[in-house]
Amino acid sequence: MxxxxxxxxxxxxxxxxxxxxxxxxxxxxxxxxxxxxxxxxxxxxxxxxxxxxxxxxxxxxxxxxxxxxxxxxxxxxxxxxxxxxxxxxxxxxxxxxxxxxxQYAVALDIEYLSDRVNKIATRFLSETELNSIEKENKILHIYQHWCAKECLIKLYGKKDVHLIDELKISPFSPNDSSFSGQVCRTDFSETYQFHYILFENYLLVYSCKKSQ
Incomplete structure (x- = not known):
């Protein structure tokens, strides 16, 4: 290994x-x-x-x-x-x-990049998020959102969360070095910064936030 x-x-x-x-x-x-x-x-x-x-x-x-x-x-x-x-x-x-x-809240997600993500994008992206996807880097941009939302689930710590209504990714360009997202629930509201790494045909997105 x-x-x-x-x-x-x-x-x-x-x-x-x-x-x-x-x-x-x-x-x-x-x-x-x-x-x-x-x-x-x-x-x-x-x-x-x-x-x-x-x-x-x-x-x-x-x-x-x-x-x-x-x-x-x-x-x-x-x-x-x-x-x-x-x-x-x-x-x-x-x-x-x-x-x-x-003493940091941490979250990590790794995904293999595939065009199959186009078929399921509407299941986890809001209309606003869908409209922000850049056509030239569409697959990467969608996966960046997907990985970030997977990280938000891990940071929240529970799976009973609505991917579209309660997990929000702020608009960003796929070439940005970092971007942000939020968990928006009545019992939990927090914003996190995300960074990513591309290697071979994989995308890795991670977040580290100092615990309060």
């Missing part, structure tokens, strides 16, 4: 992306799974999902050691065991990434 990206975002937050080239059998020799994790991994029907699960834990253990694990809360949000760092996890095809930070 060679590291393809390792970036120190600020004094606390670090982004690490690995390329998963190993078969599951080899990953299992590199990672230590608890009995519950083994049961959970084996419950997945697809081989790719099993590889993602094992690769994520392999990446965390290679960085922190075997005594640090991952647990998911009732909303599916990951938390580290035996560490006070916050973590966000994403994977897409061959790549798995983690974003970690102490």
């Amino acid at each position: 060679p590291i393809c990206q390792q970036i120190q975002i600020n004094d606390s937050c670090q982004l690490i992306v690995w390329k998963t080239t190993e078969p599951l059998e080899e990953l299992m020799q590199l990672v230590h799974l608890t009995p519950d994790e083994t049961i959970r991994m084996n419950s997945f029907g697809s081989l790719s999902r099993k590889i993602e699960f094992a690769a994520t834990r392999c990446l965390v253990q290679s960085y922190f050691g075997q005594n640090v694990g991952i647990k998911n809360d009732e909303h599916g949000k990951p938390h580290l065991i035996n560490s006070n760092l916050n973590i966000s996890i994403s994977h897409s095809k061959l790549y798995v990434g983690i974003l970690i930070g102490e």
Whole structure:
């Protein structure tokens, strides 16, 4: 699992992306799974999902050691065991990434760029957001919105959120170095800044915000 990206975002937050080239059998020799994790991994029907699960834990253990694990809360949000760092996890095809930070709210999303996003854009973009999409960089621009909204869900920490009405992305150009978005709910209202990285045919979007 060679590291393809390792970036120190600020004094606390670090982004690490690995390329998963190993078969599951080899990953299992590199990672230590608890009995519950083994049961959970084996419950997945697809081989790719099993590889993602094992690769994520392999990446965390290679960085922190075997005594640090991952647990998911009732909303599916990951938390580290035996560490006070916050973590966000994403994977897409061959790549798995983690974003970690102490006293920062962090969120990360990785997506493989494909024109299929054109067919589903109306499911997660408002009319205003759709009208702001630039035609020359349409696929990238739509994916930037998609990844940012995935990050907003992770930052909010719950999945019962309306993608169009409660997650808003402010107008921006796909060439801008950063852009912003908001979670707009009666019980939670917060604005976040997003940055992105393009590599091969993948888009990575992340956000780090100092906790109050």
